Amino acid sequence: MACGASATRCHRVGIVKTAGLSLDQAPPIDIPFKFFLTASLFSVIIGLLLIVKGEEVFLSRWTPLALGITHLITIGFLAQVMTGAMIQLLPVLAGSPIPAVITISRIIHLSLLSGAILLVTGFIFSHRFSLFAGAGLLAAAFTLFLIAALISLVSSGIRHNNAVSLGLGWLAIVPAVAIGIYLAMGLTGIASVSDMSRLTAIHLSWGVLGWVGIVLFATVFQLIPIFYVTKEIPTHIRHIAFAVIFSLLILYSLSHVIASRLFENSLVLIVMLFLLLGITVLYAIHRRKRKILDITLLFVLTGLVFLVLAAIVWVVGDYDLIVGVLLLGGVCLTIPIGIIYKVIPFLCWFHLQSLQVKQEKFSYSLPSMKHFISDKDAKRHYYLHVGAIFMVIISIVFPGPIVRLSGIVFSLSSIYFLKNVLFAFLAFRREQKALYV
């Protein structure tokens, strides 16, 4: 029985205004599923590209294919995951729903999806129209999301500690996209852009370190005390760290127009700060009360270890491609996957629990979170995923037939991820149906 003897009270409070503390205000669960499933499809495409065109990808980071794959990870995978999660999370954090959430999220999802496909096609086939149409759609999707998020935050009276950090991270997408469009103009000869490689580094810094880095760390800081019973990292430390990173990104960007060693070196400071944040999280996890190493935690830990490795390789020397794979594949895929494997089962359980109260089906025994994604399935995916990342790195160092093999393992890993998310959704639907009968 969901509410035991207090079933009536439970039902009553379920319908009163809950002042922002309840997941009841969260949008339908189909929305995050749609974003996560699309992300996993993009990840499958990356694997297939590695199988078909592997050798070409790793010639240099500037090959059309390398640029295409970079954007498949950042825009195809990460933008879907991060926007989908934020649309689900914002109403809970801010206590005020996103206006017309179903329509808005549909527009954002479709624009991100078609924008990513067009942009990547534009890169790979050097097709100017595709490139700009993709960039335009992506800019529209992000603008719409930022406006909707802003309305949600402003219209709620509640100020959430983490909203500042997340807001700062999302703000970084603006320069990343703007510089990206300018670079595309340079690439296609529409504008003459001086020092393309420096400007690309600035674009990359805003996107990967500013947007992905800050949003990912703000999310990790928020979630590790809840999922793994670690101590909370003090709010002011997080705020200061993110504000400093953001300011350093501005200084680094200025190095494009003002020749200054100080401005150029701010990138080193940003990397060091992220390394420090990563070590702080590792330390908090090491000191946690709950000593069980759950599989989702293994994903997060592995992602943090990849971050440390990426920083070391970056400092050691000129291994851009390896740093890129460690950062994009090792950190930016691994940590979100770990979080998704915890968030999806919890959302499924939470939505079903609310439905159970609404339907007054108190005799129905709901399954636990592990019913939606089992440890066994998450673990299998973990081995495939980490194996794929290492194989990709090996194939950069020793090019040859292993490139294709790494593509096969990466594809299998992505298909396994897709299957896990899809099966969780189907299991949710079955339970939902049982509650409606």
Place this chain on the structure above:
Amino acid sequence: METIKDSMTQDHRRCDDIFVEMEQAIVQQQWPEADRLCREFIASMEHHFKIEEELLFPELEKAAPQAGGPVNVMTMEHDQMRHLMKQLASSVDKKSKELSTGYSDTLLVTMQQHNIKEESVLYPMADNAVPVLADEIAKAYAEPV
């Protein structure tokens, strides 16, 4: 003097400690120990809920009507946790590691997100609205469960 937030937060941590030990016993399949710790954990949680539901929440709602919404959500989540604790106890009874860890994991996330909301929103609100309760609450928590 201890604030309401201090005593309540300490009690959260006490429940966490018992939970962590219980979960460890479940994973190692030490069933008599798991059973004992499960009972101890549920008793501690009920003790915590009782002080909130019978003492803190009614007084807080009287003093600050705007707290009504959050209080309702917290009470609803107590019921969710009661239900999960029942499912957990029955899985431990059946000596099923798979079922028990499934429910303990679900309970943990529900519990932690609940605690964070109480500690960051509700308890500071209570310290403002009904500071006179601080002593009484500290005493209530000092009593053995």
